[in-house]
């Protein structure tokens with residue numbers, strides 16, 4: 001069957017969603033699984049078994065809940081963005097709410113899964129947690145979790161990225177992590193993954209490899225989704241409290257690997273009237289291979305990094321293709337298997353994206369209208385909400401998952417987009 005036919009045909013989801021997906025082998029419909037060498041597969045099985053026990057263990061749940069309230073500062077607020085709403089819909093009454101994951105300790109949603117992953121490492125008796133990092137966001141979150149639990153932490157990073165992302169490298173070191181450079185090949189993310197796996201395989205008994213999104217082999221897409229689902233359950237409760245027990249019409253989140261989107265969407269999958277938008281980075285907007293990182297919109301089925309999903313491939317081989325986005329956290333050639341299932345089953349909407357320029361515009365709009373500087377990743381979600389507000393019915397509500405704060409991006413933005421500094425964002 002051609003990809004297009006598959007798209008049209010779609011897949012039907014079984015309710016109750018969270019009880020049915022993934023299956024026991026980690027498949028979300030056709031996507032997911034555990035495509036790794038036998039030695040790694042053995043470790044994944046151990047983690048999976050441990051997680052199945054822990055997720056119903058009152059003591060574990062109590063510990064996680066205390067960490068979230070006392071260390072991370074949860075629940076994060078659900079904020080009605082009055083000015084942004086007026087700006088987005090001057091002649092309509094559209095309400096835009098922001099789920100403030102930027103107010104998480106360390107400024108992003110990533111700590112939701114890093115704290116839980118580190119807690120599992122501790123329960124498994126591991127001494128060290130490791131990961132690769134591209135821009136350093138996952139590295140910083142994991143280093144934070146390692147410090148909290150007193151675990152050793154090695155972060156593998158391409159030598160070129162170490163130079164480019166100096167502030168995050170310094171943060172990781174201050175937090176006590178070792179930052180280990182990948183010096184071969186292109187000296188970037190792929191090479192960092194190579195040496196991280198190499199070192200993991202030397203001592204898997206004492207090390208846990210902590211994946212940074214809802215990607216990788218089973219059980220990581222399931223675990224990270226569960227750890228992030230706190231965003232959705234909080235949002236649902238908070239929204240109902242503020243809106244006479246009603247649900248929002250639209251939920252918008254940016255989508256790199258798909259963890260912040262999965263986190264907020266997962267609580268609403270069975271609520272079919274709630275439309276879900278996973279916003280992909282369209283880069284320069286031309287749609288050419290290498291000029292965007294919109295893996296769902298432009299990708300095809302395939303296996304990479306240990307799981308089956310939708311991915312961007314090279315023109316002449318089956319390897320992951322080149323991607324580009326202004327937001328380094330979205331710059332990934334595939335997407336989590338669950339996002340792939342939601343897309344193919346038409347649970348998430350089609351043709352949902354924002355360009356680099358639209359994201360920068362939204363970055364300034366939110367900063368100037370509400371006093372909130374969003375991460376460039378999250379700015380893609382804001383940008384899409386601004387477009388959506390023009391097209392939806394009057395009196396609709398849109399919830400945007402504001403995945404992180406933008407302090408890390410300010411230097412880059414003012415250097416590369418100085419024309420926006422004096423732009424006015426007027427409301428009537």
Ligand SMILES: *Cc1c(COP(=O)(O)O)cnc(C)c1O
Pocket residue numbers: 108109110137212213214254255256257258259260261329330375377378403404405
């Ligand atoms: C890493 C990151 C993302 C992208 O990752 P997902 O797994 O798609 O959520 C989005 N926003 C912020 C702030 C990030 O740091």
